[in-house]
Amino acid sequence: MATQAPARKWIGQSIPRVEDPRLLLGRGEYVTDLVLPGMVHAAILRSPLAHARIASIDASKARSLPGVLAVVTGREIKELTNPMPDFGPDPSKHTWWVLATDKVRYMGEPVAAVVATDRYIAEDACELIEVNYEPLPVVVDPVEAMKPGAPLVHEPLGTNVAYSRTFVFGDVERDFTEAEVVVRDHLRWHRSGAQPLETVGAVAQYNPATGMMTIYCNSVTFTFLLFLVANTLKIPSNKLNLIPCPAGGSFGSKFWAVRVPILAGMLAKLVGRPVKFVEDRIDNITTSDHHGSDRIYDVEMAAMRDGTLRSLRVKVVDDYGAYIQFGVGTHGNSLAQVVGPYKIKSVQYELYAVLTNKCQQGAYRGFGSEVTNWVVERMVDLVARELGMDPVEIRRKNFIQPHEFPYTIPTGNMYDSGNYPGVLEKALQLADYQGLREMQRRAREEGRYVGIGLISAQERSVFSSTEFWFWFDQPTGITSSPESVTLKMDPMGNITATLYSQAFWGQSPETMVAQVVAEEFDIDPSQVSVIYGGSAGGLPATGPGGSRFTIMVAGAIQGAARRIKEKMLKIASHKLEVAPEDLEFAEGKIRVRGTPERAMTLQEVAMLAYLFKLDLPPDIEESGLEADYTFDHPYTTMPAPDRKNLGVFYPFVGHACHIAAVEVDIETGQHTFLKYVAVHDAGTVVNPRSLNGQIIGGVAQGLGTAMYEQYVYSPDGQLLTGSYMDYLIPTAMEVPKVEIGHQETPSPFTPYGIKGAGEGGRMMTPAVVSAAIEDALAPFGVRVNEVPITPEKILRWIEEAQAPRP
Amino acid sequence: MADMHAIRVTVNGLPYEATVESRLLLADFLRDHLGLVGTHLGCEHGVCGACTVILNGRTVRSCLVFAVQADGAQIMTVEGLARDSQFHPLQEAFRDKQGLQCGFCTPGMLMRAYEFLQENPNPTEEEIREAIAGNLCRCTGYQFIVEAIQDAAARMAVASR
Structure with missing residues (x-):
């Protein structure tokens, strides 16, 4: 368990990013340079x-x-x-x-x-x-690909269904039998992808x-x-x-x-x-090996008349493309938080992973859990619609409560901590939800189509490797996913941290490391230098992904810092003739508690450690101040042999509530944002400004998924959106201004109580935009069950809704 | 041998002479021949704006211009923004507002913002959004870039007073 220090000097500060000066000078040292x-x-x-x-x-x-x-x-x-x-x-x-x-x-x-x-x-x-x-013969439709006689992508497999299985968690039959309301829908999440500007x-x-x-x-x-x-x-x-x-x-x-x-x-x-x-852009867009999820869902949600959610039955066909490099790990992400923030008691999950003649899937911010968030929130809204409940009311009724953590969901994954009602209340206040509803009422009177969406969903962080293999009873797979750091304090008292994976891919690893090291030693972040080590001679590292990096590197830094500090305390204790436990690291010194004028600077101690072996206490065997530390996943367990419980595999679970207000032009199908509010709980925040940047950037990508971006393949397998003329990445004109709020519910299991937070924006936005558009079109009774929500689809839905019923 | 042409350009105040193939892109000339790798190639088909440079006072996409077309031109790239390693106010503002994450679109974004603030030294948020709509950023969602450009405008107004 992490110690929860009450006051921190550097963690929680929006210090300017360490990475930025070189990037602003055009000296990024990217691989192509x-x-x-x-x-x-x-x-x-x-x-x-x-x-x-x-x-x-x-x-x-x-x-x-x-x-x-x-x-x-x-x-x-x-x-x-x-x-x-x-x-x-x-x-x-x-x-x-x-x-x-x-x-x-x-x-x-x-x-x-x-x-x-x-x-x-x-x-x-x-x-x-x-x-x-x-x-x-080409097969691009995954449903067609599943049929007997379909052209085979890989003949030795004898089928295009690379994997299928039905998991049952909890008493689904009973929950559906006892349910008073069951809603059903067919949902379609089309394929999009990360498309970083650098290939x-x-x-x-x-x-x-x-x-x-x-x-x-x-x-x-x-x-x-x-x-x-x-x-x-x-x-x-x-x-x-x-x-x-x-x-x-x-x-x-x-x-x-x-x-x-x-x-x-x-x-x-x-x-x-x-x-x-x-890669050039066409390479990256056609053959990156990293297209995102491409899923067709048939979902049922069981509930009671009072709005209590009971159970979820999911059948999902996922079009993986021509290869399946990560297996169905993206559905591990789904199962990590398949019940959202709600006390849904049971889940049935029927999965078909299908191969087609398309680029294969890889990872895209959310790694499949963003799709599940969209599905769960779409279904909760459908229950609310069925029961005539406000979206706020049904969520409040079903939230896991703050005192119920750690909370194990039916799949076996654990949510570490949370305060979902708190996040909701903050979001409602920040958005002035009642004011928005009033504005919507007036707009409707004027014949305008204004809609308000509200969603509350999860952001799991720090995957365990088990999610890549618990799909099979045999063979089992690896259980490690470590992250390492080497810390070295040089004779001048400056610190170099070495990271061993693809540490920088746009987030702020150097800034975060500088802040955490500064916190550990009580020095200024400017005294910390970060370098990226190669794999030969390096330590085991997993790299960013699944919002794991900040937690894992912070853990590694704490471990390495502890080793260095112990040695420094021994040296200072020897020199100052004070017991080590009476010494503290403070303001760049090691000083005697209660007598701060009796102190040695870190530089003085470091000089001794490196250059004055004969001044060191006899039990110090080695000169220097350097420590490696490999930090393993702080909380993961094995799946049950019968796979009725998948164990704990994604336990540090953030949460967010997003509220969006949009106006739809029913003549053109275009939309305009009137409001966008995002309140997140990512546990302890290291750098609020950087976190906000991640949230807004994620919102922009989620907006792309929700409204604009799709890898469209023709029936003969040609990628029709093979350039940025056709694959539409949101510009500054499309992305709304995001108003951000934070709740901080520390994780009891991570260093400093941090939760990962790199993906949250994209994990929320498709759901809230879908809800807002649907609400705007409520006068027509339109149901939004597909993303991206292009203008053509909006017009088609309105037309279909208005068509006379047979 | 392919058709070669002698060109003379001034880049960030320094004169260069080179003999280049007619098909050589200005972006590749700047990066591979002059070693000015701050100009980045994102899409190579003129949409993303990462390769934006200033050619005779106006921004161009250097992936859509041939080096030979720049013969005789004055060119400014991101490397020309700071003076004697002193940040330009735009760079200061981008740093302070965290108007970047991965930094790949940043040089193009800075060039576009530089041009835009010459045209409109006191822009509204809406005008900034419109002005940078031809430059894609995949990381930031633009909000902090907009704030940075507003902040830079204020800094530059103070500086020119």
Whole structure:
């Protein structure tokens, strides 16, 4: 259990971000800025077809183009590499290679790679490669893909259903039998994706004399699993060094994005020179391996007439695309908080993970839990509509109460702490909910279509690895997901912290580390320097993702700081002739409690530690002040063997209430925001300004998912939204001004009581926007059951609602 | 050999001469030939605005301009904003308001804001939103960028008084 220090000096302060000065000067040192002596450039040839057998490839013209060093096709790939790492079910039956070998399975799948002296020539050479495709029937509709006789994406699998199972948690039958009201709906969440402005890139260098492969890239996660990358590259695990470069955004999409560094590594080894491969935008949009969830739901919610929610039955078909690298981990996220903040007693979850001829899914801010939030909130609103209840009233009635934590939900996951009524009340006040309703009443009298949405939902943080394998009874999988840090206080008393994963992908790891280290030693954050270590010689690290980073790094810092401080106290105790327990770290010194003038500066102690061995107490064996610490998940348990309880796997659970008011123009289907309020509870807040930035940025992405963004595939598998002309990312004109409030309910299980908070905005906005649009169109009785809510859909829904019933 | 052309440009006050292929993009010229890697390429099809630079006083998307088209031009990039490692007021405001997260769109955003504040030194929030609507930011949701540009306008008004 964490100690809850009452007063803190640095945690909770909106200090300016440490990362910003270099970014503002254009000195971000992104991977694409990196130049190595002798470096050459790679480009890939992508498949123009969604499903086709590769009959032949003739690369002779490309190979003879001046400036081309090498062309690699699927024909050579099995000699150069092993299959890609794959955490999905039965990888041997849907084997994934870095380039397509026998056939292409989606439009954009890499077919060949070229290395040339510059990128322009590499792309010229790609155009000279002649591929003879034999087109195969395409399957893009996951429901069609499930049917017998559908074209198979992977023949060895014998089906396109890569995984299916029905889980029952609690007494669903009884709850539905006893229910007085059951609402049902068919819900559709279309595929969108993170689309960071920087794509995935790598610069690889191979030394044939030492066998050492060094790869600079912007997607270094799971450093303790990089032996899998080494295996794909056919090199020994101790000859691979992945060095993280700052990433220009990720939002999940650089989470274990290993195809690009593997491709660069393979090519560097082949040509004997450093190779840079940076995806262009079309690569990233068509073949990032990180499209988001793509789900079709049939959902039933059981309730009582007084509004008490009882049970939830979910059938979900998820279109994973052509491969399934993370298995169904995105549904682990769903099950982490499938009942939302409500005391729903039982859940049935029937899942079909289907393969189609599309880019495969990966991670996108929320990792599937944002979809579940939308589904649960849509269904709660439907119950409220059925019963004529206000959205506030039904939520208040069903909230888990502050005194009921820690609270175990039917799936077995635990919610650590919370104050949902408190968050709701703050949001209602901040939005002036009654005032909004009054405004809405007047607007309706004027014939305007104004709607108010209100949602209250969960933000789980710090996943356990169990969520990637508890789907299967056998085999079981890994249970570690550590994060490490090395802290070093130098002889001048300044501190360097080394992080070991893709620490910077747009959030504020250096700022957070500076604040936590400053808090631990009571020094100024400016005395802390942060560097990013490579994987070789590094410590095990998982990297950001699932809003885990702040908690996990804070834990690692606390552990390392404790070791350094113990040693410093011994030294100071020896020098000051005072017992260590009578000393304290305060204001950059170690001083005697109650006699602050008796003190040594940290610099004085550090100098002794490094340079004056003969002045040290005899029980100090080593000079220096350096400590490593690997922090493991602070609270996770194994799933039950029968999987009726999945154990604790995502326990630090934040909460938010969002309220939005919109006006819809029923002639054009356009909408305007009149109000947007977000109140979050992320436990103890480290840097309020940065957290607010995460929330607003998440709202903008959630708005994209809710209203604008979709990877649209035609029936023949062509990506129709393959550029930013068609894939519409919200601009400053679309994103509303967000008014933010905070409630701080510390977690009892994490360092300082912090909860993760990187994803909350996107996990709330689709639900609240859907509710607001539906409320605006309430005079027509429109039901919003699909995102994105494009203007065409709004007009169609109104038209359908007005059409005479047969 | 491909068709090559001699060009002369002034970038951030310094003169450069180079011989370049006609198809070389201005963005790649700045980044790969001059080593000015502060200008970023986000989409390479003219939508995201990350590669925005100022060419003869007006912003352009350097992914949509060929280097040869810039022959004889005065160019300003993000590297030209700070003077003697002193932040420009725009940079100060972006830092203080946290008008950035990953920093990838930031150089383009700064160039657009620089141009815009020359045109409109005292803008409203709505005018700022419209002015930067051609620059995508995937991290911030724009709100702190808008605040930063408002703040920069105030700082620059004080500075010019």
